[in-house]
Amino acid sequence: MVIPAELKYAKTHEWAKIEGDTAIVGISHFAQEQLGDMTYIELPEEGDTFEAGEEMGSVESVKAASEIYAPVSGEVIAVNEALEDAPEKVNQDPYGEGWLIKFKITGGADDLLDAAAYEKIVAEEAH
């Protein structure tokens, strides 16, 4: 189970890499493992705005479909287009090439969990 210390996490298993007023967002190693092989990632478009906790897309795997929620409030400034043809990147490299969206943050980042707190949630859910 990989939970990088430098990232922030949401209870709904999204991660955010916050740099100044931008955040790169993806789903955690635990989340992709639970879902299994990804077959399709449905993402918003550049320019869309979300409140933290609002549904921003979905991930489909061979056995399930799950909504993904915005971990921060903000405007979408980039989308990982590579996932359209290669959704498996989310499985292979969830914190790297499998990133989903880049946000310009307008709020909500303070409510995120650090790696230790997120690890506790994962431990509870895994049992």
Next chain:
Amino acid sequence: MPYVPHTEEETKQMLKTVGVTSMDELFADIPPELRPKSFDLPKGLSEMEVMARMERLAARNKVDVVSFLGAGFYDHHIPAAVDALISRGEFYTAYTPYQPEASQGTLQAIFEFQTAICRLLDMDCTNASVYDGGSAIFEAMMMGVRASKKRRKLVISEALSPIYRIMLSSYTSNLNLELVTVPHKQGQTDIKGLMDAVDTDTAAVVVQNPNFFGQVNDFTKLCDHARSVKATSVVSVYPLMQSVLKTPGEMGADVAVAEAQSLGQPLSFGGPYLGIMACTKKMVRQLPGRIVGRTVDSQDRTGYVLTLQAREQHIRRQKATSNICSNQALCALRTLVHMSLLGPGGLEQTAARCMELAHFAAKRLTAIPGVEMYSEGPFCNEFALKLPVSAYDVVDALTERGYVPGFPLGRYYDGLENCLLVACTEKHTREDIGIMAEMLGGLLK
């Protein structure tokens, strides 16, 4: 024997087992005012009484007539082999092919059906079919609503079948959508009017080819325009005629829908028929219903499976693309068998024959003084006539004599009480048309 699932004694036992004393107590959670007071069913009859009553009812049908009725449903010839093949018991199972290891035959049949439909309409993907042409239109419009995320406006051509327009308004009545209907112009689809109505608030636009009046159009420009404002274009078609007309795929439609009755289903008093839905690859995740895909197993053997199931109810729950989780499997198989027996050439010949007869009929009928074409544009096998008298009267008078001359358009369009919609199929002969024309001429003298 009474055809009831359980006896009073069994009912009592079951109630006792779940710990209640009566049916009313079992349904205690349902407020009394929501429970049916009575199902208002008549008392049962014996088999003999039922047969006698049904035969009396059936005898009132006029079946031995020459009919020029169309209006979306056409009396085409169905090769005898279709019924012979489709009557095999194996095809009459009511199971859902969710276990591919047990359903390869059914799955392959649906896959072949999808392939045939994709080729006929020049579209990328097709689902396993839906209930009928009207539900296909509603589902297609909802694909547009979902794809656009927040748009609520649907633009509808008034030259779309009125039956389907009524279905669309009742299906959408509680969905908080705005339906904008663009009037027809003398039976022609008002493409310019539709283009003006399709804007950046529009989720989807629907047109029909040939339209309800039989008029043929090329909707390429409309589809282009819809794409430019990110609205979904839906083209509803008469599938048999797609063998000779420009197809929805060639026009650049996002979704093509059709009532497939003309491909091997008997008219059968209005059903069962089947709805066709096909779309571009880009739209496939919005496509409702079942979709069969072809794949290989671990040993590289070809296998067929229901695919993209994440769209469906059993995975997506309340966020499923649609509540349609079934298909008209037997009707779809009929359509596949019918199309396979005719082949592309046979479909084209059939369509051409229908058109030839309809153009002959139009010429013959407009030669009668006072009878003229209602629309000026090109048509396939159906056309509207303007009569000097009420079309209802003409239909009544000729039907009495064994010839149903067509469909009175006044039934759905105000002001067209004198208009008659006439359809020809390959089952008509020039003689049929001649006799009908003689009768009409005599009536109008």
